[in-house]
Amino acid sequence: MEYSIFLCRKCGAICASREGAATFSCTSCGKRNSAEKSLSLARGIESKAIPSLIAKLKMDYAKKQLKKHQ
Ligand SMILES: [Zn+2]
8 A cells, every 4th residue: 555645735734645545634633635636745655654754754844944034
């Protein structure tokens, strides 16, 4: 089973969804997002790789935010 990584359209949280699923529920705010309309950060991810990938994406995002404020 492979997964895709999406951004929640409501709160911006990074969520994992089954590859090919039409919708996914945000793990942070619970919103049901349409996979088609959501920004996909990665595709074809194995489930065991998800936690480290999400951690990496969050870190990259934090670095970008930091740059904006400098
Ligand atoms: Zn959310």
